[in-house]
Amino acid sequence: MTTQDPIYKTDALIAEDIDAYLEAHQHKTMLRFITCGSVDDGKSTLIGRLLYDSKMIFEDQLAALESDSKRSGTQGEEIDFALLVDGLAAEREQGITIDVAYRFFATEKRKFIVADTPGHEQYTRNMVTGASTADLAVILIDARKGVLTQTRRHSYLVKLLGIRHVVLAVNKMDLVGYEQETFERIVADYRAFAESIGIEEFTAIPISGFKGDNITGPSQNTPWYDGTALLPLLEEVEVEDSRDQAGPFRMQVQWVNRPNLDFRGFAGLIASGQIRPGDPVRVLPSGKTSTVARIVSLGGDKDLAVAGESVTITLADEIDCSRGQVIVASQSPLEVADQFESTIVWMDENELVPGRAYWLKIGTQTVSATVAEPKYEVNVNTQEHLASKTLDLNAIGVANITTDREIPFAPYAENRDLGGFILIDKLTNHTVAAGLLHFALRRAQNVHWQATDIGRDHHASMKHQKPAVLWLTGLSGSGKSTIANIVEKKLARMNRHTFLLDGDNVRHGLNKDLGFTEADRVENIRRVGEVAKLMTDAGLIVITAFISPFRSERDMVRGMMQPGEFVEVFVDTPLEVAESRDVKGLYAKARSGQLKNFTGIDSPYEHPESPELRIDTTEMTPEEAADLIIARLIP
Known part of the structure; x- marks a missing residue:
C-alpha cells in the first residue's frame, strides 16, 4: 500500500477531518449560564430539550429516557426531558429540582455549561451557588402563573451577583394556547419589576420546553413572535470576560510551590491584568515589593500571562508570601x-x-x-x-x-x-x-494601632508574674462565682496581681444595655473578652465567671489572647444539681415561663470539648477546686 492508494487517502482525509473538528471544538467560546425561576416552571425540561436537540444524548441514554418517561406517566410518545437532569431520586419522586445539576453540551458554534438551579425557596442557597460563575441567566416563568415571588427573588440575586445577560423564557405556552396577550402581559409585569432592581435589558422569548417551540428555531405556533429562538441566542450572545485582561494585575496565591531548595514559586489564578518577567509587583497585605523573575506554566516558562490563566510566579527577592495573600502590580495596589x-x-x-x-x-x-x-x-x-x-x-x-x-x-x-x-x-x-x-x-482606614514604649512584657515583669485569663464557664448555679472568688483570695495572699470579672457584676455597668437573647449573649462575651485582653496587656491575672454558653464565643476570646494565656475551666455541674441549688430563684422563673432564654431550660449550653481543667463540683469542694486551678496556673 502506498500513499497513492485510494484507501490510504480516504483514511488520511478522515484523520484530517477529525483533527480539524477537534481543533475547531477546542477553540470554541464557552458560555456558562443558569436556568432559574419558581418551582415547576420547567427548567429541567428545558435543559433536557437543549441536550436532546443538540444531539448530546447517546442511544442507550435515549432508550432509557423513553422507558423512564413511560413509567413516569408521560402521555403518548412524548419524552419527559426533565428526567435527563433530575438525577436525585428525591427529585424524580417529587418532580422538583433540589441540587444544582451541571450539564455540558455543545453546538457547531459554542460550548455550554448550564446549571439547573432549584426553584423551591428552601433551596435558594443552591441557586446562589449556580449563579456565582454564570455569564447569563435564563429566568423561566410558567405562562399559567405569571411573575411569582421566587421569580423576583432569583432575578434580584441575578442582578446582585453581576450577571449582565438575562433571558426571560415564558414557558409552557402550549398550555395557554400560545396566546400573545398572555405573553405580553407577563413581559410587561416582569419589565416593571426588572427596572425597579436595575435590570435595564432582557430578552423575552415565548417557549415550550416540552413541545420544543422557539428552542432551536422559530415555531409555527407563535407566528406573532418575530424574535430569535433560545439556542441561537445562546450561541450568539457576546459575553465579556469577567476577568479583565486590561485592568491592573492581581493574582491570589493558591499554593507556595517549593519542590526543592532551589525553587520557590507562588501558584494561583490571575484574577485580572497581565504580567511579564521583570514587572514590579507588591505582595498584600504586607506591602513588600519585588519583581517577577519567571512565569512558569505546565508547558514551560512564559513571556506573558493574562487574566484567566493559572501560573506559578517566582520573584527576584526572598520576601514573605503565603497562601491567601495577593500579588498585585506595584503601582496599582489593592x-x-x-x-x-x-x-x-x-x-x-x-x-x-x-x-x-x-x-x-x-x-x-x-x-x-x-x-x-x-x-x-x-x-x-x-x-x-x-x-x-x-x-x-x-x-x-x-x-x-x-x-x-x-x-x-x-x-x-x-x-x-x-x-x-x-x-x-x-x-x-x-x-x-x-x-x-x-x-x-x-x-x-482612619483608625491605626498606636505603638507605645511600655509594652505588655514590661507590665508583667513589674508584677513578677505571667498574665493569664482563668475562664470559668458552666451553668447558672454551678458554683463559678464562688470558686472564682476563692481563687482570687488565694492568689492575693501569694502577692499576685489579679482582677475578677463576674457575669452579674459587668451587667450593672459595662453591659447593662444587653439582654439575654443569643445575639446579646454573644456581644456580652465579646466585650468581656476585649476587657480581659486589655487587662492581660497590663500584666494582670484575670479571673472570669460567666455562663458563656456558646463554644464559638469562648473560642473567640481564646483567639484574642497570647498562646497559652487562656485557661478554660469547665465547672461541670449537672443541670438537676444546679437547679436544686437555685439560690436566686432563676430556674423556677424559667420553668414557669417568667424568664425567657435561660441557659439549660430554653437556651442551650454547649459543653467545652477540651477544656484545660474540668471541675466536678459533685466530687470536690470549692476550696479544692480553687487549689486545683491555682496548681494549673502556678505549677
Missing part, C-alpha cells in the same frame, strides 16, 4: 482593610447571630470575622428596606463585617474573585452565607 459594608445572602436554617465569629473565606484566604446587626433586610418583592436584627434562611441584607486582620480586596462590582466571600460556621463547618463586599468603612 485596597487593604478589616471593616467593610457588605450584602449578605443568608443560607442556613439557623439565623445569623450578630457578633458571633464565623470563618470568612474570600478567594484563597480564610480569616475570622464578625457580622454586625444588619442595617436592613431587603424585601425582594418591593425592594423596601426592612429593619432587622438578624437574617433568617434566604434573607438578603446589608451589614458591616469586621475581620480579625486586614485583607486585600476589591468591590464585588469590580471583581468577583476579590469581592465575593462565604461565611462558614466554626462549629459545624457549614457554609451559612454568601456575600459581596461593597467598600471599606472609612473608620477602618
Whole structure:
C-alpha cells in the first residue's frame, strides 16, 4: 500500500477531518449560564430539550429516557426531558429540582455549561451557588402563573451577583394556547419589576420546553413572535470576560510551590491584568515589593500571562508570601482593610447571630470575622428596606463585617474573585452565607494601632508574674462565682496581681444595655473578652465567671489572647444539681415561663470539648477546686 492508494487517502482525509473538528471544538467560546425561576416552571425540561436537540444524548441514554418517561406517566410518545437532569431520586419522586445539576453540551458554534438551579425557596442557597460563575441567566416563568415571588427573588440575586445577560423564557405556552396577550402581559409585569432592581435589558422569548417551540428555531405556533429562538441566542450572545485582561494585575496565591531548595514559586489564578518577567509587583497585605523573575506554566516558562490563566510566579527577592495573600502590580495596589459594608445572602436554617465569629473565606484566604446587626433586610418583592436584627434562611441584607486582620480586596462590582466571600460556621463547618463586599468603612482606614514604649512584657515583669485569663464557664448555679472568688483570695495572699470579672457584676455597668437573647449573649462575651485582653496587656491575672454558653464565643476570646494565656475551666455541674441549688430563684422563673432564654431550660449550653481543667463540683469542694486551678496556673 502506498500513499497513492485510494484507501490510504480516504483514511488520511478522515484523520484530517477529525483533527480539524477537534481543533475547531477546542477553540470554541464557552458560555456558562443558569436556568432559574419558581418551582415547576420547567427548567429541567428545558435543559433536557437543549441536550436532546443538540444531539448530546447517546442511544442507550435515549432508550432509557423513553422507558423512564413511560413509567413516569408521560402521555403518548412524548419524552419527559426533565428526567435527563433530575438525577436525585428525591427529585424524580417529587418532580422538583433540589441540587444544582451541571450539564455540558455543545453546538457547531459554542460550548455550554448550564446549571439547573432549584426553584423551591428552601433551596435558594443552591441557586446562589449556580449563579456565582454564570455569564447569563435564563429566568423561566410558567405562562399559567405569571411573575411569582421566587421569580423576583432569583432575578434580584441575578442582578446582585453581576450577571449582565438575562433571558426571560415564558414557558409552557402550549398550555395557554400560545396566546400573545398572555405573553405580553407577563413581559410587561416582569419589565416593571426588572427596572425597579436595575435590570435595564432582557430578552423575552415565548417557549415550550416540552413541545420544543422557539428552542432551536422559530415555531409555527407563535407566528406573532418575530424574535430569535433560545439556542441561537445562546450561541450568539457576546459575553465579556469577567476577568479583565486590561485592568491592573492581581493574582491570589493558591499554593507556595517549593519542590526543592532551589525553587520557590507562588501558584494561583490571575484574577485580572497581565504580567511579564521583570514587572514590579507588591505582595498584600504586607506591602513588600519585588519583581517577577519567571512565569512558569505546565508547558514551560512564559513571556506573558493574562487574566484567566493559572501560573506559578517566582520573584527576584526572598520576601514573605503565603497562601491567601495577593500579588498585585506595584503601582496599582489593592485596597487593604478589616471593616467593610457588605450584602449578605443568608443560607442556613439557623439565623445569623450578630457578633458571633464565623470563618470568612474570600478567594484563597480564610480569616475570622464578625457580622454586625444588619442595617436592613431587603424585601425582594418591593425592594423596601426592612429593619432587622438578624437574617433568617434566604434573607438578603446589608451589614458591616469586621475581620480579625486586614485583607486585600476589591468591590464585588469590580471583581468577583476579590469581592465575593462565604461565611462558614466554626462549629459545624457549614457554609451559612454568601456575600459581596461593597467598600471599606472609612473608620477602618482612619483608625491605626498606636505603638507605645511600655509594652505588655514590661507590665508583667513589674508584677513578677505571667498574665493569664482563668475562664470559668458552666451553668447558672454551678458554683463559678464562688470558686472564682476563692481563687482570687488565694492568689492575693501569694502577692499576685489579679482582677475578677463576674457575669452579674459587668451587667450593672459595662453591659447593662444587653439582654439575654443569643445575639446579646454573644456581644456580652465579646466585650468581656476585649476587657480581659486589655487587662492581660497590663500584666494582670484575670479571673472570669460567666455562663458563656456558646463554644464559638469562648473560642473567640481564646483567639484574642497570647498562646497559652487562656485557661478554660469547665465547672461541670449537672443541670438537676444546679437547679436544686437555685439560690436566686432563676430556674423556677424559667420553668414557669417568667424568664425567657435561660441557659439549660430554653437556651442551650454547649459543653467545652477540651477544656484545660474540668471541675466536678459533685466530687470536690470549692476550696479544692480553687487549689486545683491555682496548681494549673502556678505549677
